[in-house]
Amino acid sequence: MRRIFSTTSLFLREIHPKIPWFCGLMADLDALASTAFVYEHGPFNFEEGKPNGSLPILHLNPYSWSKVSNIIYLDSPCGVGMSYSKNQSKYINDDLQTAADTHNFLLKWFQLYPEFVNNPFYIAGESYAGIYVPTLSAEVVKGIKAAQNPIINFKGYLIGNGVSHTKFEGWSALVPFAHGMGLVSDDMKLNVLARGIIKIRSGSCSISTDKIDQALSGLNIYGILDACYHDPTSDQHTERNTTSNLPISFQQLGATERPLKVRKRMFGRAWPLWAFEKDGNFPSWPELALQGSVPCVNDEVATAWLNDESVRKSIHAEPKSIAGPWEICSDRLDYRYGAGSMLPYHKNLTIQGYRALIYSGDHDMCVPFTGTQAWTRSLGYKIIDEWRSWVSNHQVAGYLQGYANNLTFLTIKGAGHTVPEYKPREALDFFTRWLDGKTV
Template sequence: MDNNMYSFISFCMLLLFSTFIEAAPNDSLITHLPGFNGDFPSKHYSGYVSIGKKNLFYYFVVSERNPGKDPVVLWLNGGPGCSSFDGFVYEHGPFNFQEGSPKGSLPTLHLNPYSWSKVSNIIYLDSPAGVGFSYSWNISEYITGDHKTATDTHAFLLKWFGLYPEFVSNPFYIAGESYAGIYVPTLSSEVVKGIKVGAKPTINFKGYMVGNGVCDPVFDGNALVPFTHRMALISDDIFQGVESSCGKNYSNPSKICDENIEKVYEAISDLNIYDILEPCYHDPTSQLGSKGNKSLPVSFQQLGATSKPLPVRTRMFGRAWPFRAPVKDGIVPLWPELAQTNSRDVPCFNDEVATLWLNDAKVRQAIHAQPENVSGTWELCTDRISYNHDAGSMIPYHKTLTLQGYRALIYSGDHDMCVPYTGTQAWTRSLGYKTIIPWRSWMSNGQVSGYLQGYDHDITFLTIKGAGHTVPEYKPMEALDFYSRWLDHKPI
């Protein structure tokens, strides 16, 4: 090849790359962020996509590696009712947030060496409308459910790829944690249906990831007791008493079963349910009293109302399936304690940094979020939506998706008591697929970082040793490691 031809090809590649970067809507480009001094390692975009009267807010981080080829990943936090800025601020976003000084001032942002944008383009979406910065002009649409959320999010994706057509050919994955164990499979199913009927643009969907995700009321409801026993949180006597009275069905409403399960609840009531190894943050303004955190959620109580003064951790409400909460006609209840406590006073978890930063007028302006008088105050989790769990068990969804060739990574922090690994391990095994990779450890940075088992149809169950409910929050290096390997089709 002569020099002229080489120069011409180089010019074309440069032009193509420049066109790729500039094709995104310029009015969505983020040029600065309060609290951060320096250059972004990649481009950031944010804004709203309208679905009827609903306005869904996204924050898009372009990959730092190879944006034209790296996967596009949609990240969804749980709930129903939690903002995906939870993942952005506390888990795998491009920045680490340091509390401001003096207290009450804006936090300082530093680059996160373990951001998932190191290896992927990632969209953080507040969904459904009413969550985070997303809102609707019609408040009746804050009454929603699994199916409606999935169809709205699919509509969002089609419009989003229309705004960012340069990413349509990239591999696309859906990921999330906790109640996103419902969001992810139901949305994946909608995306696949859209592909089959020729919805445009054609999304290059490849698979999905679920972390400490709820799945099925029976498997999830029966996960807690074995977990507490294996983790030495209850005695053999307590465990055997529950086993004999409940018959391994711990949702059994019989009086003797409930009496024995109450002993389990009493034993774990002062623990951090998101990571049993971690201490609990106590908000100094809360009315929790001096003994323990008393953060046992309604979901750990007997069926029906309880008279015990046990304030609900907002984060529990926002992120986890209620193990034993009463679900009437498919309605996931909004916990009554939320009306009695400030939703930002979260036992065991301090979310002041995110709340302060995301409610600052200059921050909202910088990220193109509507002011408070339009979209409301940003909260980690909200109680302004009424949510109908109408999709049932996710096991049929997982089977249908994996049998059609879509990849699945199901991972669990093994010290999470909120959605314990015991239930997730049981339901993945219940699919009945042939074991392709027998149970073995996986390594990160030369150390055993957890265990995995691989099944036919490209579904993998993976644990992260010592991690809690929000895995990248507790084990950021290991999380980026398994995430990047899985996306790159490399062995974990």
């Protein structure tokens, strides 16, 4: 077995046959699986070490998803996080090849551990995993139909603030979101809409969109209530953008029970706000950083922990001399789009009876809930659970709409791009209820 996805062995949990088996592929074109483990719903909370750069202090995470499920965290595609290959050609990849590679990994994993093959199996991811999850799910279903052994007991999937490669993204989602949040004026919205929602700014339209750019500058696009960290050596380091433009009282809105602060760094969580998807090459984060288009950079806790050789040895990861250092974003990939719109994937999967939970932190500006709400509705399914609030800890935690064919769209109030990081209690609540088949 080729050790392409070496980090999959990092986070295998002891599996009890009565606990649902859940596979979380929390991956973007960065090490999002690793960071999901460190910052979101892994078994530990990581407190920043003292002095800076020293190993973080670990605390048990009371809201870890491992309390109700068993999770494989998979850095994917090959080359991100601590995944690597001795064959450099494996770093040339695309959406469909990533799905095929990951499916092959799953088949081999279940061959090695056949005692787990009957456990209910789910796939989940965030951000660009809005592509990874449906394409991998489709591969798994094809394998089931072809009677590929072992037969995976696949039940459904979850996607958080995920992209869809559809017309509902880009300006179509951003403008209504920014206007609804009070970030742009009526006139700005009307000027853009009068010229038509566009994906590429050109001609007279750029005047309207440039005004929106200016209005949104200085905000953390991954959580609009959060401050935005800037590297002191960056050209962007000015008095105006070292802190949030929002008043302290507004930043405190939506406070939740979480042991540690949400990290200031949100670099690499999804593609840049204006890099609209299209078939072809996916720009790497280092390339974008050179262009000055990366607004928030700081990932010290995960970097310190995952690059410590004693930690890597303890979690059975290869040393840096073999796998390379852990970095939030990798510059060794040559990655291309190619899977097209995800709507046919979602239709095919849900019509066949597989469950789907599509959730959105409603303060994420990178993949706004407005676009996700639009594409889920566009599938044309009958509404069976009309728009309503859902509750966590006796408080309204968000809203949902349930559709036929086991499709649910759900928002999390006050959460940014990585929902379990912002709202850990609420995230564990909806995750547990959904896995158990209960009403959220």
